[in-house]
Amino acid sequence: MRNHLLTLATVGLVTLGLYLLTQMDGTSGLLSALRLIFIWGIAAISLNLINGQLGILSLGHHGFMLVGGYVTALLMLPEKERRPFRTRLLSDWARDNLDLDKWLRGLGLDFIANSIDLKFIIALFIAGLAAALLGVLVGAPSLRLKGDYLAIVTFGFGEIIRLLPNAPEVAAFTNGPLGIKGIPGDAGTIWWTFFAFLFVLWFFTRLKFSSYGRAFEGIREDEIAAEAMGVNLAYHKVLAFTISAFFAGVAGGLYASYLQSVDTQTFNFFVTFFLLVAISLGGLGSITGAVIGTAVVVLVRNYGGFLEQPYPAWVGYLSGALLMLGAFAFSAYIRKTRRLRPVIETKHYIFGAIGLALLLVTVFFRNEPWMTQTVQFFGMRKILLAVILILIMIYRREGVMGRAEFSWKLIFGPREDIPSEEQRKQDAWLSNPELNPGASETKEDDDASA
Amino acid sequence: MPLLELRNLYKSFGGLQAISNVSLTVEEGEIVSIIGPNGAGKSTLFNLITGVYKPDRGDIFFEGQRINGLSPDQVTKRGIARTFQNLRLFTHLTVLENVLIPQHHRLKSGWLGAVLRTPAYLREEEKMREVALEKLSFFGPRLMSFRLHQPVYVLSYANRRRTEMARAMATGAKLLLLDEPSAGMNPKETKEITQIIRRFRDEGGYTIVLVEHKMNLVGEISDRVVVLDYGEKIAEGNYHDVVNDPKVIEAYLGRREE
Ligand SMILES: Nc1ncnc2c1ncn2[C@@H]1O[C@H](COP(=O)(O)OP(=O)(O)OP(=O)(O)O)[C@@H](O)[C@H]1O
Numbered sequence: 001m002r003n004h005l006l007t008l009a010t011v012g013l014v015t016l017g018l019y020l021l022t023q024m025d026g027t028s029g030l031l032s033a034l035r036l037i038f039i040w041g042i043a044a045i046s047l048n049l050i051n052g053q054l055g056i057l058s059l060g061h062h063g064f065m066l067v068g069g070y071v072t073a074l075l076m077l078p079e080k081e082r083r084p085f086r087t088r089l090l091s092d093w094a095r096d097n098l099d100l101d102k103w104l105r106g107l108g109l110d111f112i113a114n115s116i117d118l119k120f121i122i123a124l125f126i127a128g129l130a131a132a133l134l135g136v137l138v139g140a141p142s143l144r145l146k147g148d149y150l151a152i153v154t155f156g157f158g159e160i161i162r163l164l165p166n167a168p169e170v171a172a173f174t175n176g177p178l179g180i181k182g183i184p185g186d187a188g189t190i191w192w193t194f195f196a197f198l199f200v201l202w203f204f205t206r207l208k209f210s211s212y213g214r215a216f217e218g219i220r221e222d223e224i225a226a227e228a229m230g231v232n233l234a235y236h237k238v239l240a241f242t243i244s245a246f247f248a249g250v251a252g253g254l255y256a257s258y259l260q261s262v263d264t265q266t267f268n269f270f271v272t273f274f275l276l277v278a279i280s281l282g283g284l285g286s287i288t289g290a291v292i293g294t295a296v297v298v299l300v301r302n303y304g305g306f307l308e309q310p311y312p313a314w315v316g317y318l319s320g321a322l323l324m325l326g327a328f329a330f331s332a333y334i335r336k337t338r339r340l341r342p343v344i345e346t347k348h349y350i351f352g353a354i355g356l357a358l359l360l361v362t363v364f365f366r367n368e369p370w371m372t373q374t375v376q377f378f379g380m381r382k383i384l385l386a387v388i389l390i391l392i393m394i395y396r397r398e399g400v401m402g403r404a405e406f407s408w409k410l411i412f413g414p415r416e417d418i419p420s421e422e423q424r425k426q427d428a429w430l431s432n433p434e435l436n437p438g439a440s441e442t443k444e445d446d447d448a449s450a
Numbered sequence: 451m452p453l454l455e456l457r458n459l460y461k462s463f464g465g466l467q468a469i470s471n472v473s474l475t476v477e478e479g480e481i482v483s484i485i486g487p488n489g490a491g492k493s494t495l496f497n498l499i500t501g502v503y504k505p506d507r508g509d510i511f512f513e514g515q516r517i518n519g520l521s522p523d524q525v526t527k528r529g530i531a532r533t534f535q536n537l538r539l540f541t542h543l544t545v546l547e548n549v550l551i552p553q554h555h556r557l558k559s560g561w562l563g564a565v566l567r568t569p570a571y572l573r574e575e576e577k578m579r580e581v582a583l584e585k586l587s588f589f590g591p592r593l594m595s596f597r598l599h600q601p602v603y604v605l606s607y608a609n610r611r612r613t614e615m616a617r618a619m620a621t622g623a624k625l626l627l628l629d630e631p632s633a634g635m636n637p638k639e640t641k642e643i644t645q646i647i648r649r650f651r652d653e654g655g656y657t658i659v660l661v662e663h664k665m666n667l668v669g670e671i672s673d674r675v676v677v678l679d680y681g682e683k684i685a686e687g688n689y690h691d692v693v694n695d696p697k698v699i700e701a702y703l704g705r706r707e708e
Pocket residue numbers: 463466468486487488489490491492493494495535
């Protein structure tokens with residue numbers, strides 16, 4: 001009860017904060033970063049269901065997002081934007097009738113057709129359904145494959161779906177490689193993304209902590225055991241693929257309306273790649289982690305621009321030197337405090353030496369032309385992300401959150417897996433042969449009870 | 451009608467005849483032990499019954515219905531559950547979750563109901579928790595309090611074995627196939643597990659087929675002992691007769707050179 005109140009209060013505060021942000025000047029950059037975090041957060045959480053909770057490496061997520069993006073775009077596109085490429089349609093019927101507005105009015109739902117927001121919700125829902133249908137199609141044949149083979153198949157599916165809009169047969173719908181422009185953006189304000197994100201958080205948390213979520217995690221832990229315990233593998237895998245694809249489609253639709261345009265490059269493989277980076281950073285299997293990872297990735301991409309500005313070369317040398325020295329100091333510190341044997345290894349000294357050498361070079365040659373010339377490092381943001389990922393893989397392989405979720409219990413307790421003094425005594429009694437002759441001779445319950 | 455009936459089962463792996471012409475019946479409420487030297491085909495027999503492997507020839511009947519050809523989850527739904535020789539727990543999940551997952555197949559609520567937490571779903575979830583605790587309570591309080599919420603990987607080996615048995619029972623099966631339930635346990639623990647397996651039958655109403663190498667355990671609880679050697683059934687009967695059967699002694703010790 002207390003926890004529900006806390007959650008409600010937090011949601012209220014965040015909503016209020018967002019509202020204040022929208023009222024202030026000069027926050028548009030921050031707001032669009034937040035919008036991206038929400039959109040990519042939805043995509044990451046949905047990918048996490050397959051890759052983290054079900055434990056299947058799927059590389060086709062961008063395909064699902066693309067379907068959602070195109071469907072939303074086509075449903076939302078005003079008649080005049082659509083006319084130029086629709087004329088290529090062979091069938092008059094299709095040209096005139098594939099129109100969400102027309103259907104809605106035909107059903108007497110004029111109030112929806114007149115409201116861009118309501119139309120947007122319907123478009124997102126249909127986008128999700130279209131992607132989900134594809135999820136079934138991809139999920140079903142993939143069931144017979146495992147591991148790397150499955151990853152390759154999902155990747156192939158993703159790419160095929162991505163290239164489909166370029167095919168001449170469908171170009172009349174999708175405008176081919178030119179893509180679709182002029183998607184009305186006014187429905188895609190931060191509020192719809194925010195509410196969609198909240199809904200996704202709620203939905204996936206509920207799913208994870210339900211019997212179905214446990215079944216998914218059982219499959220991840222041990223497929224053979226899960227099947228032997230009565231879990232229908234095919235059903236649960238397809239279910240997870242479908243749910244995941246649905247929300248990927250929704251995220252794709254939100255992203256298309258954020259960009260107000262969509263083409264086949266909008267959702268290329270790098271989309272899946274960045275999502276994978278995000279969920280690996282945050283912790284595979286953790287919804288909280290997926291959000292954290294997404295936030296890191298989006299913030300680096302949005303605010304890392306200064307890394308790619310032109311600078312005099314010595315800035316580069318200096319930062320290199322400081323990085324190396326920092327790495328030396330940090331790893332030496334870790335070694336000293338965390339390991340059983342506080343030794344500093346040779347490789348750390350090498351780091352330190354390189355750093356020092358770079359520093360000296362920078363200082364001595366600071367006036368040389370090759371030091372003062374202007375250089376620019378394109379792609380620094382990607383490199384930074386890669387470095388963050390490498391560091392996580394070295395120091396905390398399971399990601400920031402591991403498989404755990406944020407919960408109020410984590411902060412305020414009580415933790416149920418730690419024995420009370422009384423329980424500890426009973427446990428000792430159970431496993432102590434002198435107190436309890438029925439128990440084992442050796443100290444049997446050597447479980448970590450702390 | 452016997453609970454489980456195997457008729458002339460055959461199974462080969464490439465050139466190796468792992469099971470050949472094995473027939474066996476198990477009556478309801480029995481404890482049957484399957485023994486035999488390493489590689490005799492005991493685990494393979496379990497894998498055939500539970501649908502992990504399909505028999506090359508022969509039939510398997512459970513409660514009078516033919517079950518060969520069913521997938522493992524369908525076999526479990528019919529009422530046969532097993533433990534694994536090398537433990538196959540859901541290692542990163544808690545003890546409680548491990549004992550809840552086998553009940554998932556009996557869930558009537560759909561995934562939407564589970565997400566919405568409909569009253570019907572919450573009742574089922576509550577029921578699953580009760581069943582989980584009931585099955586874990588066979589092993590005394592040691593898995594019941596704080597251990598419920600500990601991940602399996604922190605448990606001792608013996609506790610993992612116990613968790614796996616509780617997990618098998620939680621499927622709602624009538625027939626338990628236990629593959630070396632006492633492996634890795636010391637003599638005291640083995641004695642305790644012997645009593646507990648007997649209680650599975652007496653209090654839980656389970657029928658039990660177990661594979662074991664520890665003869666004192668087998669001798670103490672078996673109603674009937676079946677001996678496999680090179681995939682063939684070479685003896686069957688009560689413990690005393692079987693261990694004195696020359697063919698069995700030969701299988702274990704080898705033929706005496708004259
Ligand atoms: N999947 C498989 N592929 C090939 N050979 C197999 C397979 N499974 C089992 N075998 C072989 O079948 C024979 C019987 O194996 P099984 O595991 O049933 O023996 P077991 O009686 O359980 O032995 P143990 O007492 O060591 O557990 C062995 O020779 C084994 O190598």
